[in-house]
Structure formats: structure tokens, C-alpha cells
Amino acid sequence: MRQSNFISRRSSMFFFTILIILLATKLAGDICVRLGQPAVVGKLLIGVIIGPALLGWVENSHIIDELSQIGVLLLMFMAGLETDMDDLKRSFKSSLAVATGGIIMPLIGGYLLGLAIGLDIAQSLFLGLLLSATSVSISVQSLKDLNLLKSKESTTLLGAAIIDDILVVILLAFVMSFFGGSEVSLGLIIGKKIIFFLIVAIFIWKLGKWIMKWLAPLRVSEAVISAGLIVCFLLAFIAEQFGVAGIIGAFAAGLAISQTDYKKEVEHKIEPIAYAIFVPIFFVSVGFSVSFEGIGDQMGLLVITAIIAILTKLIGSGLGARLTGFSGRSALGIGSGMVSRGEVALIIATIGLQSGLLAQQYFTMLVIVIILTTIVTPYLLKMTIGRK
Template identity: 35%
Template structure:
């Protein structure tokens, strides 16, 4: 790709995301819907102007990493820990139930092979943490108790999703699973989640001291972005999703950080707000690229809309995908609107589901019709929940508890 062509593509993506996001907000829809639709409009589904090239994927990856950094920065880890048991229940049920529902339906209803059924189940387990977080932020609920439960569950979901993807890939290519290798990956991820925030915290103190004496403007954005990218690389190196590195860095730099051994450390509020103010424009520049990228990846041209199999298959899987996540939320003790909100927030599959589906297609496990049906399911689970969640929060305003400090 020529450099000047890339400039034009990037300009088109950013402007269309902004315009359609603004239009969505004015029409009463979550702005993220406008950004997703910008990708659908520009991509192979409609106009075909923009393709999801490696460069665009890289910028989108930076966008989701920075978004999770911002989420970590605004998260009170004590609140997150208090919702830990509920997050684990929601995550576990939200993984097991959709996987079982999807795999069993594929085998017993549609008479598909075991490996195909496993990949279908795996695709239904995924939750797009980026879309979930953005919707809750757009609705002004990023600090609500349900958001802490969802955030914890989505982080667990992401880690398990990576392990499950490795499982399925190994099973499809070699016919077996190496439990030793899987155990090592889980151990490395656990060590990373414990040690990375501690290391980031030490680096944050260094940044704070240098910022006081530095004669060069822009120290905080440069060093903080470098820190986030380093921890994203480190997360990938141990087998975890890169976005967990961004989340860990943000958590360590947040105003109240909690060490595993029980020591709570408070960041100077003035410095924390200064850092947030310096980083926010960068985060808001990159995150729309991620959501446009998700829209670009939803290629509706591959779908034969006259196929009765695609309509039936995608309809059944969509119902099972939503039911699996909602049932997981109903296993915890909260009021009815809160449980619905948690379940709906776990529904979007987004880019994570597309990764599973693409692996199934590229490895020959999904044929054209099954892949097309999975794209329909992923599109529906990505585009519909934000609308339903906005209606739910309007309909039951005042029913949602705030997180305890």
C-alpha cells in the first residue's frame, strides 16, 4: 500500500467513525454502533473502499490496548476484588453454557462433526471486552457494580478464550492436546497478572519523579504509551492477550492500587488526573479505529441470503449464544435489571468471535455456509445488545446499584 493511500484510508476511517458515531448518539443509539456501522459501510459488506490490512489491524490493536488501559486507570481494584466471586460465576457459566449449547446443537440438531461442533461452541463462548466496556462507558455506567462484575468476567473470558483457541487449534491440527504446554501457559498468565501491575507501579513512580524535573514537554504521553506497549508485548510473550497488558498497566497507575499482600497504595490525585488528561486524547484517537476494524471484518458479501440453512443455523445459534450468557448472569444474586444488564453486556462477540470463526474457516473446519452463518451470529450479537442495554437502563433507571467504595 502506498503511503498517501494509507493516509486517505485513515482519514476516511476516522471521519466516518466520528460522523456516524455522532449521528448514532443524536438518534438515541450508543455511539459505538455508529463506529461499527462505519466499518460495515466502508468495508467489503457495502462500499468496499477499505480492507482490513495488517497496518489497520495493528492500529486497531493499539486502540483496544489503550482502551483497556483507560479502563484499568479508572478501575478501583478493591471494588473489582469484591465482585470477584460473582465475576468468576458469570465468566464460568458464560463460557460453559454457550460452548455446550452450541456444540450439542451442532451435533444433535445439524448433524455436524465433533471438531466442527467444538469450533462452533468455542466461537459462542467469546466476549468482546472492548465493545462491552465501550457500551457501559457510553451509558455512564463504567463505575457501576454491574460494570465491575462484567469487567472481571470479561477479563477471565479473554484469558480462557485464548487457552480454548490454542486447545482447538492443537486438536484440529494434531488430533490431541498437550496438557503440559497448556498448564505452562496458564501459569505464565497467572504470574503475569500478579507481577505486571507491581512492576508497572514501580515504573509509574519513576515517571512521576522525572515529570517534576523534566524540561521537555510531553513526557507523560511518551512514557505512559511506552509502558503500555511494553506490557502488551510482555502479555503476549507469556501467552496472554495483549490487551491484558494494557489493563494491567492502567490498573497499576490508577488512583488506588491494591497489592496482593494487602497493602493499598494511593496515587496522588492531582498527578493521576493530570496523567488521565494527557492520555485521553490519544486513547480517543485510536479506539474508534478498533471499532471500525470490527465492522470491516463483518463481511456480509459471503452470505447467501437465500440459503434456508444459513437462516435456520444462525437463528438457532443466536438464541443459544444469548441464552448462554443471560443464564450465567442469573446464577448470581442481584436484582432482575442488573442481572439482565450483566448478561447482555457479556453477549457481544465482536472481533474475538471473528478470530475463532476465521480460524475455523482457514483450517477447513467451517465450510462456506457454516462460516457465513457464524458471521451472521457474530454480527447480531455485536450490533443488537447495545440497543437493548440502552433501553434497559432507560426503562429501569435507578434500579442499578453503585459499586461500594
């Protein structure tokens, strides 16, 4: 009887949490739109407000975290569906330049900052790598709100984010193998990335079409969208197994299905599923990581780190775009889209904490910096390419 009551209370609290998240995100998004601001900003800020940092109405939990992971995967899956494969190929040179500039400058800036505050070489390099990370999930939503997801800038941005993810993971493995006590071979890390992208190429070329043709005709309800989601989660799973972020696998799945005759149907039916529940939970969960406890003594360092994080990415990636033929405004827009560190940097920060490459005293401060870069990205995008 007691166990039954306990399960009932847990269920009711879970339902209440979902209720608060959905209601709060929709209202916050609407208020921001009425104020002329990107809706995604309200959804991010409301996570800080209703989360543990301020009101404490809802707290992060394992199931909320899992639902938010589904949300970000679906967000990147939809981005892949709307991306033109030919445009992505044509923008490779620009994407490589954007990613390279967006890694070099934050790496240097973070390394010098680390040395300036008394960190050793290993910790300083790790700080630079942390600031070099990029997560475009928030940028994707912002570009979608601005109706720019199919633009040349967006395609370059998405390509750069993929390259950035791969390069940062390889550099992180290199640093950890030397300083973090990791015995993982750098050659193995690089080899796994190569194998993953060979698998992606096969999916985009043939396998994605075969899976859709096999599963879509099944005589069950919503067979086409189910087949699309199977491809999405399959590639996300494969990506994680090969040491690549799951969001890259989800994006690749979207690209694979965009080459099939089922693209329009999957795209039309996935949006209601994603935006009704999973994507709002993802946006709110980003704010759940914020804690202001003991941050007062590090306020100056927080401001300096945030400025370095924003400017180095903006200038580095923007310079890469400018050197490959983009106008000044478009280059700034691409640089703006690379500013968000999001869940990728949060994962790297946790790895650093566990390996000893990130001191506990700086963890909370860096989490807030990561959230700040995520929140300012929609504003920067709107002020640059959003005003075309």
C-alpha cells in the same frame, strides 16, 4: 522515479482512508446520538457501509489493522484505569459465575447446532467454543457512553470477560490437541496462564509503580503519559507471549497504574489520543470483516446461529449474575454485555479455518454472526441497565 511515485500514491491513499474513517465515524456517531441510540452503534455500522461489503470506499490493510489493534488496547487500558481494584476483588465470585454460565450455554447451543447441520463432533465442539468467546471492548465503550463504567455491573462484567478469555483459550487448546493436530501440551497452556497472572499481580503490587516513578520524572515532554503507554504495551506484549489476549494485558496495565499517584494525569491525557484517531479506526475495522458474497443460501442458518449466539450468552451469563445476588434487570444487563464476540471470536474463527475445525463454507456466515452480536450489544445494554 517510478518507485517514488508509487510510494506517493500509497501515502495519499492512506491519508484518504484515515480522512474517510474519521469523518464517517464522527458523523455516524452523532446521527445515532441524535436518534437516541448509542454512538458506538453508528461507528460499527459505518464500517460495514464504507467497507468492502457495501460502498468499498476503504479497504482493510495491514497498517489499518495495526492501528485498530492500538485502538482496542487503549480502550481496554482506559477501562482498567477507571476500574476500582477493591470492587474487582469483591466481584470475583459473581464474575466467575457469569463467565461459567456464559461458556456452558453457548458451548452446548453451538455443539447441538453443529450436530444438527451435519458437522462432526470436533467441528461441533469448535463451533460451541467459538460462540463461547466474549470481547467486552464494545461493551466498555457502551458503558462509558452510558456513564456506567464504574458501576458494580461493569466491574463484574470486566472480571467475567477476563475469566471467560482464559477458560475459552484452555478449552480451545484441549479441543485442538485432540482433534486439530496440535501437539501443544494442555499443561503448558495452563502453566503459561498461571505465570502470566503472577506477572500481572507483581505489576499491580509493585512493578507498575516503580516503572512510573522511574520514567515519569524524565525531563522530556509528556513523560507521564509516555510512561503509562510503555506499561500498557509492555503488558499487552507479555500477554500475547503467554497466549492471553493483548486486551487483557492492556486492562491489567490500566489497573496497575490506577494504584499509583499518576492515575488522573494518565487518564486525562490518554483519552484525546485514543478517541481522536485510534479507537475510531478500531470500530470501523470491525465492519471491514463483513462480506455478503454467497450468503444468500445460508440466510436461514445465519439467523438461527445469531439467535443462539445472543440468547445463550444473555441467558447463561445473566443466570450466573442472578444467582450471585444481582437484580433481574442488572443480571440482564451483565448478560447483555457478554453478548459481543468481537475480535476475540474473529481470531478463533481464523484459527479454526487454518486447523480444519471450521469449514470454509461457514466462515463468512460466522463472521457476520460475530459482527451482529457486536452491533446488538450496545442496544441490549441501553435497554437493560442503561434505563436505570
